[in-house]
Amino acid sequence: xxxxxxxxxxxxxxxxxxxxxxxxxxxxxxxxxxxxxxxxxxxxxxxxxxxxxxxxxxxxxxxxxxxxxxxxxxxxxxxxxxxxxxxxxxxxxxxxxxxxxxxxxxxxxxxxxxxxxxx
Amino acid sequence: xxxxxxxxxxxxxxxxxxxxxxxxxxxxxxxxxxxxxxxxxxxxxxxxxxxxxxxxxxxxxxxxxxxxxxxxxxxxxxxxxxxxxxxxxxxxxxxxxxxxxxxxxxxxxxxxxxxxxxx
Amino acid sequence: xxxxxxxxxxxxxxxxxxxxxxxxxxxxxxxxxxxxxxxxxxxxxxxxxxxxxxxxxxxxxxxxxxxxxxxxxxxxxxxxxxxxxxxxxxxxxxxxxxxxxxxxxxxxxxxxxxxxxxx
Amino acid sequence: xxxxxxxxxxxxxxxxxxxxxxxxxxxxxxxxxxxxxxxxxxxxxxxxxxxxxxxxxxxxxxxxxxxxxxxxxxxxxxxxxxxxxxxxxxxxxxxxxxxxxxxxxxxxxxxxxxxxxxx
DNA sequence: GTGGTCTAGACCACT
DNA sequence: GTGGTCTAGACCACA
Numbered sequence: 001x002x003x004x005x006x007x008x009x010x011x012x013x014x015x016x017x018x019x020x021x022x023x024x025x026x027x028x029x030x031x032x033x034x035x036x037x038x039x040x041x042x043x044x045x046x047x048x049x050x051x052x053x054x055x056x057x058x059x060x061x062x063x064x065x066x067x068x069x070x071x072x073x074x075x076x077x078x079x080x081x082x083x084x085x086x087x088x089x090x091x092x093x094x095x096x097x098x099x100x101x102x103x104x105x106x107x108x109x110x111x112x113x114x115x116x117x118x119x
Numbered sequence: 120x121x122x123x124x125x126x127x128x129x130x131x132x133x134x135x136x137x138x139x140x141x142x143x144x145x146x147x148x149x150x151x152x153x154x155x156x157x158x159x160x161x162x163x164x165x166x167x168x169x170x171x172x173x174x175x176x177x178x179x180x181x182x183x184x185x186x187x188x189x190x191x192x193x194x195x196x197x198x199x200x201x202x203x204x205x206x207x208x209x210x211x212x213x214x215x216x217x218x219x220x221x222x223x224x225x226x227x228x229x230x231x232x233x234x235x236x237x238x
Numbered sequence: 239x240x241x242x243x244x245x246x247x248x249x250x251x252x253x254x255x256x257x258x259x260x261x262x263x264x265x266x267x268x269x270x271x272x273x274x275x276x277x278x279x280x281x282x283x284x285x286x287x288x289x290x291x292x293x294x295x296x297x298x299x300x301x302x303x304x305x306x307x308x309x310x311x312x313x314x315x316x317x318x319x320x321x322x323x324x325x326x327x328x329x330x331x332x333x334x335x336x337x338x339x340x341x342x343x344x345x346x347x348x349x350x351x352x353x354x355x356x357x
Numbered sequence: 358x359x360x361x362x363x364x365x366x367x368x369x370x371x372x373x374x375x376x377x378x379x380x381x382x383x384x385x386x387x388x389x390x391x392x393x394x395x396x397x398x399x400x401x402x403x404x405x406x407x408x409x410x411x412x413x414x415x416x417x418x419x420x421x422x423x424x425x426x427x428x429x430x431x432x433x434x435x436x437x438x439x440x441x442x443x444x445x446x447x448x449x450x451x452x453x454x455x456x457x458x459x460x461x462x463x464x465x466x467x468x469x470x471x472x473x474x475x476x
Numbered sequence: 477g478t479g480g481t482c483t484a485g486a487c488c489a490c491t
Numbered sequence: 492g493t494g495g496t497c498t499a500g501a502c503c504a505c506a
Contacts, residue, residue, distance in 0.1 A: 010481060037494060047483050052494070060417065067243035069491030069493050087224050091234060098217055099235040104143075105206050109235060113228040116218045124424040129505060166506050248490060263461075285491050325462050329472060336455055337473040343444050347473060351466040354456045367496060394479060404498050409479070426478050426506035478506075484499095491493075 003044055011046055015054040023063065023074055024082050034064065034072040121163055130165055134173040142182065142193055143201050153183065153191040240282055249284055253292040261301065261312055262320050272302065272310040360401055368403055372411040380420065380431055381439050391421065391429040 003011045022028035034040075037055060041048040055072050058064040063078045102109045122130045141147035153159075156174060160167040174191055177183040182197045221231070241249045260266035272278075275293060279286040293310055296302040301316045340347045360368045379385035391397075394412060398405040412429050415421040420435045459469070 012481085036492085038492090047485095048494090049484095049496090050482065052496095053481095055494085065244045066494070067491095068245075068249060069489085070243070071493060083224070087226075090220060090224060091226075091231075094217070094220070095231060095234065098213070101205075101209060101213070105202070105209060107206075107209075110228075110232060112214065113231065116214070117221070117228050124427075125422040126425075130425060131505080169506055172506090250490080288491060291490090321462070324458075325464075328458060328462060329464075329469075332455070332458070333469060333472065336451070339447060339451070343440070343447060345444075345447075348466075348470060350452065351469065354452070355459070355466055369496085393477080395477090405479095406481090406499095407497065409481095410496095412479085423479070424506095426504085428478055479504090481501100481503080483501080486496100486498080488496075489494095 003046065011044075012050050012053040012057070015040070015044070015046075015051060016057055019054070019058060020063070020082065023079055024086070026079070028074055030074045030076050030078055032074050033070075034074070036071055122165060131169045131172040131176070134159070134163070134165070134170060135176055138173070138177060139182070139201060142197055143205070145198070147193055149193045149195050149197055151193055152189070153193070155190055241284060250288050250291040250295070253278070253282070253284070253289060254295055257292070257296060258301070258320060261316055262324070264317070266312055268312045268314050268316055270312055271308070272312070274309055360403060368401075369407050369410040369414070372397070372401070372403075372408060373414055376411070376415060377420070377439065380436050381443070383436070385431055387431045387433050387435055389431050390427075391431070393428055 003014050005011075007014065009017075019028065019034065023030075028034070034055065035043070037048050037051045040046075041051045044051070055064065059066055059072070063075055063082070064072050065075050066072055099109055102112065122133045124130075126133065128136075138147065138153065142149075147153070153174065154162070156167055156170045159165075160170045163170070174183065178185060178191070182194055182201070183191050184194050185191055241252045243249075245252065247255075257266065257272065261268075266272070272293065273281070275286055275289045278284075279289045282289070293302065297304055297310070301313055301320070302310050303313050304310055337347055340350065360371050362368075364371065366374075376385065376391065380387075385391070391412065392400070394405050394408045397403075398408045401408070412421065416423055416429070420432055420439070421429050422432050423429055
């Protein structure tokens with residue numbers, strides 16, 4: 001819950017990532033309001049400006065919209081867009097690199113997958 | 120060849136990683152001399168101090184040794200140690216996270232294996 | 239019909255502008271009553287205070303008058319005054335800026351006007 | 358040069374717009390370094406953080422790139438992209454609205470062209 | 477020298 | 492109540 005101060009990731013980015021995860025795993029539903037900048041700042045013991053920075057980036061990424069005087073809300077369709085982007089990123093970017101690493105280190109992709117996904 | 124200036128990775132780390140890769144894939148052989156700080160700085164258009172910082176970290180990691188007046192040399196056994204460390208890192212750290220992602224995004228083994236063959 | 243919550247324009251101003259447009263294009267005739275604050279608030283799903291603020295500014299601008307217990311009414315002559323003000327604003331303010339932009343982007347004002355106004 | 362404090366536009370946006378204009382009119386050439394955050398802050402008598410915010414948005418808009426430890430630089434091709442975007446915006450967005458206003462207010466082409474010559 | 481991040485506290489407009 | 496903006500001053504990593 002509370003940010004990891006020793007992490008190299010800036011606090012505002014940790015918060016942003018947490019919101020993104022919450023949208024993806026469904027714990028933050030589309031149309032729902034995010035906790036207010038002030039509340040989240042008190043909860044996480046951080047400066048409101050830091051929280052605000054995370055929220056502003058979410059707006060710029062098109063995942064969240066600001067409703068004047070009312071708060072920040074998860075945009076309709078945000079979850080699907082996130083999942084789709086993540087699937088594309090994984091299959092086109094991460095997985096090929098992982099396969100390359102597996103080969104380079106002399107492991108066997110088939111075997112790793114079977115043993116890891118079976119249970 | 121030339122560093123990515125807008126990358127979040129610091130330049131000295133990009134250089135360091137390049138040397139490590141070269142040792143691992145055999146293009147830089149144990150006992151061989153690294154290009155001099157000056158040469159590498161000119162080649163990559165970077166500050167000599169930055170190149171020096173990369174080399175110093177390689178020394179601290181025990182992969183490279185400085186021979187006064189002669190230059191920097193890859194230590195005997197560096198490649199094996201790197202490979203061993205990489206194998207451990209991969210199996211204990213990266214692979215479990217990859218498996219988690221695969222599950223979360225709902226991919227299946229056959230699909231992934233097929234996609235990896237095409238690359 | 240419903241306000242744009244993510245717009246930078248405040249809601250009360252969006253409403254105010256809508257009333258002004260309605261007066262100018264004749265869909266709200268002089269002497270006619272505006273919809274009540276309560277009705278408009280329900281219709282647009284906005285806070286009654288917000289609707290009230292829009293109406294108050296219309297009163298301050300001398301376009302609308304409050305008749306106690308009866309509601310808000312468009313003032314006689316409002317339309318002419320609005321049109322006159324708009325013409326002045328356009329010719330002294332907007333049009334010179336548009337001409338400047340046209341020049342800067344390498345378009346031709348004469349040509350644009352002819353092709354746009356002919357049909 | 359100095360920001361307009363009474364303007365509704367936030368300072369950081371005024372600065373950002375000034376840089377964009379400078380790129381478009383050629384007074385800031387591609388590949389050239391922007392004045393440093395600190396310098397611009399001293400020059401304009403604003404907080405460095407405010408200047409930094411303007412620069413960060415320019416990075417996010419893909420007009421400027423950060424080179425670690427060296428400063429911010431105008432990206433190659435920034436000017437063309439800006440001009441192209443501006444032309445599109447004007448023709449598809451602003452001009453149709455202007456034509457609509459011209460019709461609504463009953464101006465004619467000759468009148469407008471004459472008025473534009475005097476400026 | 478460069479930019480990045482954070483704090484603490486302030487004032488503002490809007491709903 | 493909401494978020495937006497700014498200040499003044501601090502510490503950090505990087506080149």
